[in-house]
Amino acid sequence: MFSLPTLLYLSAFLFSVGIYGVLARRNILVVLMSLELMLNAVNIALVSFGRVHALTAFSGEHGGQIFTLMVLAVAAAEASIGLSLLLVIWRRWRSIDLRQLCQLNG
Amino acid sequence: MSPGIEQLFFGIAAVVATVSSMLVVTRRNPIYSAMFLIVMFAAVSVIFMLLDATFLGFMQLLVYAGAIMVLYLFVIMLINPREGDLPEESGATEKSFAAGVSLLIFSMLSFAISHSNEVERLSALGSIPLLPEVSDSHGTIRAFGLELFHNHLLVFELTSILILVGIIGAVHLASRRKNNVPHNLTNAAEGVVSQDV
Numbered sequence: 476m477f478s479l480p481t482l483l484y485l486s487a488f489l490f491s492v493g494i495y496g497v498l499a500r501r502n503i504l505v506v507l508m509s510l511e512l513m514l515n516a517v518n519i520a521l522v523s524f525g526r527v528h529a530l531t532a533f534s535g536e537h538g539g540q541i542f543t544l545m546v547l548a549v550a551a552a553e554a555s556i557g558l559s560l561l562l563v564i565w566r567r568w569r570s571i572d573l574r575q576l577c578q579l580n581g
Numbered sequence: 582m583s584p585g586i587e588q589l590f591f592g593i594a595a596v597v598a599t600v601s602s603m604l605v606v607t608r609r610n611p612i613y614s615a616m617f618l619i620v621m622f623a624a625v626s627v628i629f630m631l632l633d634a635t636f637l638g639f640m641q642l643l644v645y646a647g648a649i650m651v652l653y654l655f656v657i658m659l660i661n662p663r664e665g666d667l668p669e670e671s672g673a674t675e676k677s678f679a680a681g682v683s684l685l686i687f688s689m690l691s692f693a694i695s696h697s698n699e700v701e702r703l704s705a706l707g708s709i710p711l712l713p714e715v716s717d718s719h720g721t722i723r724a725f726g727l728e729l730f731h732n733h734l735l736v737f738e739l740t741s742i743l744i745l746v747g748i749i750g751a752v753h754l755a756s757r758r759k760n761n762v763p764h765n766l767t768n769a770a771e772g773v774v775s776q777d778v
Contacts, residue, residue, distance in 0.1 A: 477584075477591040477631070479704045480694055485595050485628075487690035489602050489621075491683040496606030498679035501668040504611040504657065508618050511649065512602055515625050518641075526632045527703050529715050536719060537728045540637045541736070544729070547644050548740045552747030554649045558656045559754035565660045566757075572668030 482523040489516035503564065503571045507557045514550045518543045591631055598624035609667060615653050622646040633720040 489512060496509025525532065525539015532538045565571060601620040608614045622645040629638035660666075671679070694700055718724045729737060 477588045480700055481591075481595070482628070482632075483694045483700065484691060485598065487687055487694065488599060490690070491687035492602045492606055494686055495679050495683035498682055499671050499676050500606065501670055502611055504653070505606065505608075505614050508611075508614050508653065509606055511618065511645070512605060512621065515622065515645070519625060519628060522629055522632050522634050522637065526634070529719065535728050535732050536715065537725050540634050540720065540725060541729055541733050543634075543637055544640065545736060545740055547640060548744055551644060551649060552743050554652055555747050555751040556754070558652055559751040561656060562659070562755050569666070570668070571660065571662060571666065574668070 479523060479527055483520055486516045486520040486523075489513075489519070501573045503561050503573055506573065507554065507561070510557075511550060511554065514546055514553075518546055521546070587631055590627060594624040594627040594631070597621075598628070609670065611657055611662070611667075612654075615650060615657065618653075619646050619650050622650070633715065635720045636722045636725045637720065 493509045493513030493516060496512065497506050500506055500509065521539045521543045523539075525537065525542070528539070529536050534541075561571065564576065568575060598621050601617040601624065604617040605614045605621060608617065622641060626638040626641040626646070629635075629641055716724075
């Protein structure tokens with residue numbers, strides 16, 4: 476059960492759930508959360524591949540984990556920028572509905 | 582830890598992550614989504630620790646469940662959306678389109694996983710606890726830090742620049758300027774506009 480394919484299937488499933496959230500939801504907050512979900516799914520795949528290749532990988536024993544740490548930093552930056560954009564949108568239009576922002580009109 | 586216990590913990594963590602991720606994208610109230618996202622991050626952190634990535638598991642808890650989710654909760658608290666502010670959710674057509682796209686992507690990924698020679702070769706060696714024996718220090722903060730600062734120093738420094746840009750961008754965007762008057766583009770409620778954030 477606890478094997479490489481299971482981990483990859485779990486990662487693929489979480490990634491597809493994130494895609495569903497990004498496509499189906501209109502609430503910007505939930506769309507941002509779905510993005511975090513997708514980043515986490517990729518992290519699972521990175522860490523499990525890194526663990527499997529621990530002794531043979533070109534990038535060293537912890538290559539996958541270091542990549543994941545970088546993804547963590549990108550996720551933190553993305554969350555802070557995305558949420559401040561959300562605040563600006565809320566101040567201007569009193570709405571967190573994505574469909575109201577489809578007019579490219581400031 | 583014995584392999585049986587690892588199997589059990591992995592099973593629990595995988596089920597929790599799966600269920601809570603589905604709850605994240607289906608709850609109407611963003612507070613519930615945020616709470617289930619925290620549960621999902623904790624489950625992923627358990628999986629990291631089972632994969633001998635101890636330091637990364639703690640980082641996952643600290644950065645994701647700690648810092649990022651607190652940021653989300655602060656924003657939800659700040660804008661305090663009432664029931665009427667929550668956007669009307671997509672209709673059945675859009676939802677089924679989104680479900681179809683995500684199902685398509687999941688089936689393509691599963692096809693790739695089940696037909697990959699590399700994955701087959703690696704998984705023929707057995708389940709993950711039986712895979713390459715690494716030293717006891719694998720994944721600890723010491724081994725991780727030594728490798729990070731020896732082999733990946735440039736990437737680390739570039740990440741710090743990224744974080745700096747993120748800080749400056751967030752402060753610049755969220756700072757309140759005098760001429761930033763809210764105006765109604767669409768059907769924003771008249772009375773609510775004067776109310777301050």
